[in-house]
Amino acid sequence: MTAQLRFGLLGPVQAWYGERELELGSPQQRxxxxxxxxxxxxxxxxxxxxxxxxxxxxxxxxxxxxxTYICRLRRELTRAAGVDLRxxxxxxxxxxxxxxxxxxxxxxxxxxxRQAHGQSDLAEAAHQLRGALALWRGAPLAGLTGTYFEGQxxxxxQLHSTAVEEQLAVRIALGEHAEAAAELxxxxxxxxxxxxxxxxxxxxxxxxxxxxxxxxTYREVAALLMRELGLEPGPGLRELHSRxxxxxxxxxxxxxxxERPAEGDVWGHGGALAQLSAPAPAPAPHAAAGFGDxxxxxxxxWTFPVAC
Numbered sequence: 001m002t003a004q005l006r007f008g009l010l011g012p013v014q015a016w017y018g019e020r021e022l023e024l025g026s027p028q029q030r031x032x033x034x035x036x037x038x039x040x041x042x043x044x045x046x047x048x049x050x051x052x053x054x055x056x057x058x059x060x061x062x063x064x065x066x067x068t069y070i071c072r073l074r075r076e077l078t079r080a081a082g083v084d085l086r087x088x089x090x091x092x093x094x095x096x097x098x099x100x101x102x103x104x105x106x107x108x109x110x111x112x113x114r115q116a117h118g119q120s121d122l123a124e125a126a127h128q129l130r131g132a133l134a135l136w137r138g139a140p141l142a143g144l145t146g147t148y149f150e151g152q153x154x155x156x157x158q159l160h161s162t163a164v165e166e167q168l169a170v171r172i173a174l175g176e177h178a179e180a181a182a183e184l185x186x187x188x189x190x191x192x193x194x195x196x197x198x199x200x201x202x203x204x205x206x207x208x209x210x211x212x213x214x215x216x217t218y219r220e221v222a223a224l225l226m227r228e229l230g231l232e233p234g235p236g237l238r239e240l241h242s243r244x245x246x247x248x249x250x251x252x253x254x255x256x257x258x259e260r261p262a263e264g265d266v267w268g269h270g271g272a273l274a275q276l277s278a279p280a281p282a283p284a285p286h287a288a289a290g291f292g293d294x295x296x297x298x299x300x301x302w303t304f305p306v307a308c
Contacts, residue, residue, distance in 0.1 A: 005080040007101045009034055010156070011137025013144065017080045024076065028053050029069040031144045036094040037101055038152055045091040052148045102135045103156070109135075110163055113170075122173050129167040136160060165196050172200060177208040192224060195234050202237075206244050207252055214244050 008014040013030040015022040024030045035052055036044055050062045059065070070092055074085040077094075084095040098104040109132035116124035140156040141149050164187070171180045181204035188197045198221040205214040218233070218241045225231045233241070243251055 005077075005083060005096070005100050007033075007037060007096065008137060009037060010102045010106060010135050010140050012142045015077070022076050025069070025072055027143050028065075029072060031146075031149065032066065032069045033073055033094075034141055034144060034149070036092060037096075037103070041095070043088055043091050043093060045089075048091070052146055055146055103140075106132050106135050106159075106163075110159070110166075113163075113166065117166075117170070122170055126167070126170045126174060129163060129170060132163055133160075133167060161191065161194065165194075165200065168197075168200050168204075172204050172207065177204045180204040181208055181210075188221075192221075193229070195221070195225075195237050199236050199240050202240055202244065203251065211244060211247075215241070218244075 006016045013034045032049055046063055046066055049066050054062055077083045077085055086093050109128045113125045113128035141153050168180050184201035184204060188201055202214045202217050222233050225233060
């Protein structure tokens with residue numbers, strides 16, 4: 001069996017050929033590789049790479065240093081089959097199988113989960129989301145600094161938070177109320193201003209027969225938002241609060257994962273709360289800042305610049 005090349009950006013920047021970790025060099029050299037991968041096959045000019053590495057005080061040797069990084073990466077990466085790192089038009093081009101990059105696989109799993117949810121297959125949606133979240137090894141692009149990488153990191157972390165929320169929503173829809181409630185209690189403490197997490201916590205408590213605690217949770221988040229931000233709860237939280245007060249029977253409908261969604265049901269991304277027992281089609285994935293389009297299948301290849 002041919003060894004596989006894998007790239008990891010959802011944590012420290014790393015690469016493996018089979019079980020062997022490749023030597024990617026200094027943090028700046030790893031930053032060059034990450035920039036090429038994050039640009040999704042587009043041509044990356046030398047000046048762009050220089051700007052990413054040295055925002056304020058660019059040394060005279062900056063361009064030569066970037067060329068050195070490229071040559072070292074080329075020697076290491078081209079030992080694996082299916083990698084092409086070459087110079088192109090005053091910049092560099094790296095061609096790899098998108099399935100070898102964890103960010104691409106994460107986005108593909110997330111898209112697969114949303115497709116499954118749109119088809120009312122909650123079990124498959126849960127499977128895809130577990131696979132997506134299992135790819136994360138820590139803070140994305142860990143160890144890389146500068147405005148460009150900070151922006152990329154923020155976009156990827158936002159996408160991760162959204163995937164976590166979607167996974168918890170599916171788990172609640174599948175009847176894992178108590179387990180989801182325990183995890184959500186931890187997550188709202190970590191991310192107290194993400195209202196969607198509070199919505200899901202209230203719903204999981206209510207479906208677990210803990211109506212009083214669900215209502216107390218609403219009072220807690222309402223007080224928090226007013227005290228810290230001077231804001232009232234958003235429409236999703238207010239609607240769910242009203243439905244819990246009226247003992248809305250649709251909040252505890254039996255789970256029917258293979259039924260078509262009921263008219264008007266919403267997935268609940270920051271808006272009206274979804275009736276999770278009858279899921280609706282999910283919105284398209286949110287793109288991470290500057291990351292480009294989502295992966296569209298195994299035949300798509302990325303190209304990025306390189307030469308010595």
